[in-house]
Structure formats: C-alpha cells, structure tokens
Amino acid sequence: MTTFDVFAVGCGGGPYEDNLSSYFVKARDALWKDGIVAIEAGSGLGALRRLLKTRPEVFSLPTETDTSHKLAPAEVYSWIRSYLISHPHLDHLSGLVLSAGSTASTSTPVYGTQHTLETIADIFSGKIWPALASWTDEPGKPLRLSRLSPEDGYVSIADSLSVRTMVVSHGPSSPTSSSSEHPPYESSAFFLRHDPSARELLFFGDVEPDALSTHPQNRDVWRTAAPKIPDVLSALFIECSWPDGRPDEQLYGHLSPAHLTEELCNLAREVVASRARSRVTSGDESSSSSDSERPSIRRRKRLRRSDSDVQDIDVRGALSGLRVYIIHCKDDLQETYESPIHEVIAGQVRTLVDDRGLGAEIVAVEQGMLISI
Template sequence: MSILHPRKKRRMDSHPGHFDLVVVGCGGGHDETNLSAYLLKPRDKAWSDGILGLEAGSGYGALKRLFGTTHPHLFSSLFKPHQSKSKRPTNLLDKAHTSSVDKAHTVFTHLRAYLITHAHLDHCASLIISSGSLPGPTRYILGAQSVLEDLERCIWKPGRCWPHIVGWDQSEPSSNTAGGILRSLKLASSDNKDGGDKDEDYLPIRAGLDDMSVRVVPLSHGCAYTSSAFFIRHMRTRHEFLFFGDVEADPLPLGPPSASSCTSSSNSHAVNSSARPMLLPVWSHTAHLFTSNRLRALLIECSYPAGRPESRLFGHLSVEGLRKEIKVLADEVVKLQPSRIGGEKVINSVKVRQPSGTDRPTRRPLKRRASSDLPYPRTRSLVKSPASATPSSPSPSPAPAPAGPLSGLRVIVTHCKEPPPGFDLQGAQTIADYIVEQLKFGVKSLGLGPDETGVEYIAACQGDEFGEPSLLFRIGGGRTAGVRYPHCLG
C-alpha cells in the first residue's frame, strides 16, 4: 500500500496569470494508487471554471484517499460553506464539504479534458476505468494521433477490454461518446529557427479551457513506443511550463543506429527510427522560453537512481541521463545568452557568470552540506540528528557558489519507480527524495559530481500543490512544519 509521507510546508510563490497544479499521482509504478496524474488550471481562473487533466494513471480513487487522509484542504475554494437561508441543520447543508467521497466527486465534475502523453496504462488507467461513469460533461481526450489510435484500437474499439464508448471529434452523431471524445493534436515542427516560437504550433485546448493552448512534441520512449511532451501556454500572459511523458536520453555519441540498438534501452523512436536526437529540439525551444522570461518550471521523469545499467532503463531516465540532458539545456541557454560567459565559473568547458538582475528573477541561494561517499549526501531536507544539530564548534559559512546558466529554473522530478524491498534510502523519506539528492549533489563513488547548472531540483509528491501565490500549503502531508520554500509553475 502506498504511504503518504509527511513533507515540508512550503509557500507557493509566483506571479499571477500562470498556473496552479495538484499532484494526484506522480509515481512510476508499481503502486497502482500513485500513478501519473495531475490536475491543472490557469492561475487567474477558479477550479470551478474548468480543470485540465495531465495524464490519468490515478484518478478519483487516489483523490478520494488524499481528501480522507493527509490532504483534506485540497481544492478548498470549491468547498467554501454556502450562504443559505434554509433552516436545515448545517451538517446536512455542508455534507459535500466534509465527505471525501463527495469532494472527489465534485472535483471531477469540473474536469473538462485530458492530455495524454502516451498509451501506457500507468498514464491512462483511471481514464479508462472511469470512462462513462464520472459525473460532469463528456470529456475530451487529447493527444498525438498515434497515442489516441493506440488507445482506441487496443482498449475501446474491440469492445473486449472496455466497452466502445468513445468516438472521434466530429464523428457521426450516432456514435457513443459517453466515455469521451478523442481529438488528435498535431505534432509541432522540429524546426527551431526563430527559437521555434511559432504560434501555429500552439493548439487550443478548447473544451471550455480557452485560456490554455499546447504545443505537442514527440519523445523517444524505447524502441517501440511513442511518447510526448507538452508546452502548455497561458494564452493571455504567454507564460508556459513544460510537461514530459516517459522519455529516454538522446543517444551519445550521435550517429547511425546499430543493428542491436533495439535490444536494450534503445534511443530510437517509433515515429522515426533513426538515432537522431529527439530531445535537442525540445531543449532548444525551452532555452528560448527560459531566456525570454516565459518559462520557469518543467516536470520530467527520473525513474531510477544513479548506477542502473543502461540495458535496464527500458526507455526511461536515470540520474545520469537526466543530468546529461539538463547540461544540454544549459548549453542551449548559454548559446542564446553569450553575455553569460565570464571568468568566474567553468561548466564542462563553458564559462558562466553570476547573472545580473535584468537577466532573470533570482532566488535565495541554497545552503548545501559537504558531500560524502554516500549514494547522496544528507541535506537540510533530512531530519538532523542531535549531534549534527548542536555542533561542538562553529564553522565559517562557505562563500556562495556562482550561479549557473539555469539559475531560476525549477525541475520537478516525477515518475520515480518504487525500489525493491530492503533498498537503503540513506535517510530519505521517499525514493523521489533520494533521487533528487543524487541529482543535486552527485554520487562520488560513481564519479558523478554536484550539479553546476544552477537548476533547482524538486521531488514531486502525491498531494503537492504548485503555483498558489498566497497560501501556505501542506506538501505531501506536513513533514517539518514552518519551513517555507517558494515554488513557481509557469
């Protein structure tokens, strides 16, 4: 059974006009109660104005459990007590505001559409199971053409795995669409001239969610699977964030695919089998948005800790792969802002300097402990022992490290797979925390040093809320009360 771990309380701080996101599930398996599922809205809209689902691995059941255990105040704006002149007892009037069943039911009445990155069941199981039974209007199911065709052909159309209760947009009026309306989204061009910022690549969500549009890009997820990433844009402000489905690292070195390239963790893609870089165009576009102050956060998988053999990644990222890809993004940012190159810091042969106040909003520098030969160093995110809480002698504060080219970017780490029984988390509360510490500080025994790009890694946890500007939220259940930390989405 999944355990909802207590987490820090952190202040969600951002500018208005971006996005609010709730993590219904973020695991990479094998726990079916915590699978990829996120609920999203524009910051300047109410939840009652319409909700967009990003993935649908977990759903109604997971949300009901969150309401009934550690997160009773999720979506609190939907459950404000009604003003009524009725003489009925208050407990009857406000039953919907106290029952976890009714709360979850109410949230899903406002769900208008799903964006699905690929057709694997850990990303769409709740969508299938709940199709035709959840309250509210018929929902749109959006994704790349190949993703929707896989779902229709393997799940709905035969009428054997599940009743055939979905239909395509603009299909015959006689079609049964009680379970949803399929609408394919065109893949964006990989041409990155002018930063790839072509408005025609951004497609309207519609379905009552007119303040959002999406740019869909293909990803490599093993030899035989198609996956996607979504650049989600707030139409009025043009601010965005980036959401990844399952993904593997680009091939290094680049070159023609070998005959055995599909026998292990291949970097080829179902849409184009050549071993060309699928992520490089994504990072090029991300760098364009980041340097123009329009993107502050991305959600990306890191399924495995450092040290896992490449032949057992199965189309996913490990710590080494994600660190490599973040370095590629940093290089793309430096290309766009050569003025960042100074004499103060060298990152893989690229010199960077502390950005000026006009480059990008800055954040409070992180205080880091010294590294050790552990799989990751213990940090402030872990509970201090009595000995470490009262040092015998004061030590001088280290000088702040120069900021890297990605200072101000937050990478929210998702899809961490549960470790086998007996796996030593070295004091971390979840596998996601363990992986994030490795991403930050490296693993000395494996020759992986600390991250020097300036990016901030954050472990997603079921029940997290990202984006609210003015309320102090419980992140994952209240690990250490009183600790505040700013996050920004969009």
C-alpha cells in the same frame, strides 16, 4: 507572478497502482470547478478519494466557509474539461479508462498524438473496455479523441490554456530487444501556455536519454525551450524513473540521475547559445551601417560559431531561475532505501546538478502536492 496551479493526483512510475502519473492543472486566477486540464490519467478516482480525505481544502472555494459539504471525487472529476496524454501506457491512462462513463455528462476531449489516440481507441474498442470514445461528438460517447501534431503549434485545450506538442523517444517498443530491432516508442513533451500572460510550463511524458536513443529528439525540445528560460518558462516536469547504479540496458526507455543531469546540461548549453544569439542580433541592430562587413554576414558567422562550439560552452548558472520537478520515480519494491524513493532520486539529481553548477532548483514531487508556478 504565479500563473499555474498543479495538483499531483499521482506522480509515481509504478508498479504500485495507487500512485501513477496524473496531474490536475488550472490557471492560477481560475477556480478548479471552472475547468481542469488533466495531464496524464494514471491514478484516478481512488487516489483522489484518498487525497480528498487528507487535503479537502485544495478544491474548496476561496470564500467557502461552510465545511459541511464534502466534495466527492466524482464531483471533482466532473470538472475535467480536457485530458492531455503523453503516450498510451497504462500507468498514464488507467484512471481515464476506468472512470469513462462514470463522471462526465458531456463529451470530454482527450488530446494526444495520432499514435497515442489510435492506441486509446483500441482500448475502447469493446474488447478491452466498452466503446466509450470516438473521433467525433457521438451521443453516448463521453470521450472525444482530439489529435495533436507538432506542426499545429499552440492549440487551445481549455479557457486561457494552450498546448504545443513535441514528440520524444521512449526507448524500444520491446524491452527484450535492442533499439536497432524495434523503433523507439513514441512519447510527448508538452509546452503548456497560459495565454493571457504567455507564460509556460514544460511537461515531459516518459522519455529516454538522447545518449542512448537511436532516434534522439530531446535536443529539439531543449532548443525550443531555451529562449524562454527563465522569464517565460520557469518550471520543468520531467521523469527520473531509476536511481543511479542501474545499468543502461535496464533503463527501458527512462532516465536515471546521471542521464537526466546530462540532459539538463544539454538544455543549459542551448540556453547559453540562445542568449549568445540574442546578443549578436541585438548588436547587429545597433551597429553602424558604415561598417565594412554587412551585419547579416557577421551575424551568420557568429551564429555558426556559437552552434559549432555548443559542447564547449560554460553552463554554470545557465539554469538559474528554473525549477525542475522530478516525477515518475519507480517504486522501491525491495525497500532498499530508508527514505522514499522520490526523495532518494531527487537528492541524487540535486547533487549532480549542483556539482555542475547549473543553477536549477531540483524538487521531488509528492502525491497530493499542490504546486504553484
């Protein structure tokens, strides 16, 4: 069953400004004009203008036969009902800033963590950009800052769509200093849920590998995702900024194919452990009450054994049914590769994932791609 439509307005990691993180999302059974959730807002009106020339059919009505009406990018942008921002770096935010006040006729909520929203508020302070955002509905302010917290659980952000936010680490806040000198920069992972079907997708903002982090938080996200894979959650959007061969100290809070593969192995271990726990629980429920040892005691013993042996779990095939969408690939400034950099990086990830036998399908996201999930 197809649940979501995702359109990649931009999917790159910079520094070319014409293809930056920006995704339009809607429920499959809804129309784009009825409301878009914009996950990230790096590329904006300019990129959309170019894409509408090559893919005008994406936002047309299914029954529309009159092709004389050409959609303007500002018209499509006016359909955005909410923004979901993982962290306030400019390559995830510039489109929102530049378009503020130009397209929205009503106050549009911008969802993010407190850290993210406070930084966005600084941008709209009147010094960097006009004061067009507020924490409440104010006349003349087209953007309303709406805080998300991991403690909130699922929060409704549009008709039939809710989000659960988890905090992840994006490396030291200063690229010239070690993580021990500067705390990790905060980013977010979003579980986006289609409420009628309860199906979800998982979207990561920029993120560093747990193996290099002084404050590793990815495992918590994987542990949350594991019981949902693949029946509830079958799509993962995650960055892989650099190709293999780049030194760890030059990743700057991002993933490479080797580190992403290890993160996927961690997810696979959590999936296997979660399924083992489910089998234990099911077995206990069907056990005879005449057993010499109480079911609750047996369950605790087995769960402890599963958790302690998680690194030794056989993960082959554990991610079958999961499609991993590779995003945020840094532009190949020196034009080292003959193929586009997103294809190079996704190919490297695919080889490593296949070598591990994880079973996940690896997809390179391209700008202008319409993804049905």
